Amino acid sequence: MGLTRRGFLRLLAMGAVAGTLPGCTPAGVPSAPAQPAREFSGRLVVYSSIFADGAEALKRGFERRYPKVTVEFVNPGGTEVILKRLDAERSRPQAGLMHSGFSLEYLEAKKLGLIEPVDPKLIMDDLPESLDLGGTKVPLKDRDNYFFVWGIQFGGIEVNTERLRTLNLPRPESIQDLTKPVYRGHIIFMKPQNSSTAFTNVIYTYHVLGNDDARFKEFWDRLNANIAFYTEKSATLYALIAKGEAAIGIAGSRAVYRDQQEGYPVDFIYPADGSVVLDNSMALVKGAPNRELAIEFMRWHLGREGQEAIAPILYTPVRPGIRMPRPEVTLEFALKNIPKVVVPDPEVAERKRDGILRMFDAYTQGRSR
Numbered sequence: 001m002g003l004t005r006r007g008f009l010r011l012l013a014m015g016a017v018a019g020t021l022p023g024c025t026p027a028g029v030p031s032a033p034a035q036p037a038r039e040f041s042g043r044l045v046v047y048s049s050i051f052a053d054g055a056e057a058l059k060r061g062f063e064r065r066y067p068k069v070t071v072e073f074v075n076p077g078g079t080e081v082i083l084k085r086l087d088a089e090r091s092r093p094q095a096g097l098m099h100s101g102f103s104l105e106y107l108e109a110k111k112l113g114l115i116e117p118v119d120p121k122l123i124m125d126d127l128p129e130s131l132d133l134g135g136t137k138v139p140l141k142d143r144d145n146y147f148f149v150w151g152i153q154f155g156g157i158e159v160n161t162e163r164l165r166t167l168n169l170p171r172p173e174s175i176q177d178l179t180k181p182v183y184r185g186h187i188i189f190m191k192p193q194n195s196s197t198a199f200t201n202v203i204y205t206y207h208v209l210g211n212d213d214a215r216f217k218e219f220w221d222r223l224n225a226n227i228a229f230y231t232e233k234s235a236t237l238y239a240l241i242a243k244g245e246a247a248i249g250i251a252g253s254r255a256v257y258r259d260q261q262e263g264y265p266v267d268f269i270y271p272a273d274g275s276v277v278l279d280n281s282m283a284l285v286k287g288a289p290n291r292e293l294a295i296e297f298m299r300w301h302l303g304r305e306g307q308e309a310i311a312p313i314l315y316t317p318v319r320p321g322i323r324m325p326r327p328e329v330t331l332e333f334a335l336k337n338i339p340k341v342v343v344p345d346p347e348v349a350e351r352k353r354d355g356i357l358r359m360f361d362a363y364t365q366g367r368s369r
Helices: 005-018 052-065 079-088 103-111 161-167 196-208 213-226 234-242 253-261 291-302 304-313 331-337 346-364
Strands: 042-048 069-074 097-102 130-133 136-139 148-160 187-190 227-231 248-252 266-269 275-285
Touching: 042 052, 042 079, 042 291, 052 069, 052 291, 052 304, 079 097, 079 103, 097 103, 097 196, 097 291, 103 196, 103 275, 103 346, 130 331, 136 275, 148 161, 148 196, 148 234, 148 253, 148 291, 148 304, 187 196, 187 234, 196 213, 196 248, 196 275, 196 346, 213 227, 213 346, 227 234, 227 346, 234 248, 234 253, 248 253, 253 266, 275 291, 291 304
Parallel strands: 042 069, 042 097, 187 227, 187 248
Antiparallel strands: 097 275, 130 136, 148 248, 148 266, 148 275
């Protein structure tokens, strides 16, 4: 892709020393937008499950770069709902981009013919095709170029440190620790039927257990017995743990660091069994209106300006040298400090999806809020 591994690591080293890469502005000083190679105008509709503050940051940044463009982010209710909406509109697409959510959902969109490939040379510039994280290669694009990763978070364990102390509970260090009887009634989890974060975390446990069906079912029967209830929405889980109404949750890192930054007594634990990669992606909608504008947004989003725009939202950037509000969410931190990561196998996820969702229909019946 134009940047060798040696060159990429050299850039990281330069960024770690200087705090920014050559040509970048110091931390806290917004960089002036580069002069666009060509002018764009018109309206771009983005179907996205990103948090509202992230959508606003991207909208503001791109419209600043292209004053004649209007960006409209639409969140119809999560990634699964986006897929249904794109399917319903396939004969007359309304959105230019599908945005946010994880690669497993984008593989489903690819299979359904809802998105189309983009030449990586048009949007990735000097980015590599993958990152070496925790001894594993983490892809930054689909092998057939149907979707591209713009930010990363990690699956793991969220704890309310004050609640743990009050209950005299030990700090869990692995996902398998959560099956211990001491944690019964103190764990909450999102419904995988609703949440891509939750479903990806479930697939992660299947991989950790050697893709063994019997061990997987036994593990989840034991963990389910310890779960007090399941939340219908991701936001509910994070709010309950932040406020100390629950002690432990299986969660994504981004929201935990956000709540930590806001002063809540929460912490994120990278499990000893490994941390699952939650790769936020984007793709061009098949038959998208204003196609060239949609592709330009993707290029901008993966460039330095777009990565800086999203920095306050606390997704780990895919580009090195981006200053972040917290050191734990820099790419450099992830490369150096996360000992083991697990990348979900899309073929396994597709094969196991229906069975897993049926299993959780039984687990969550009458136990969600």
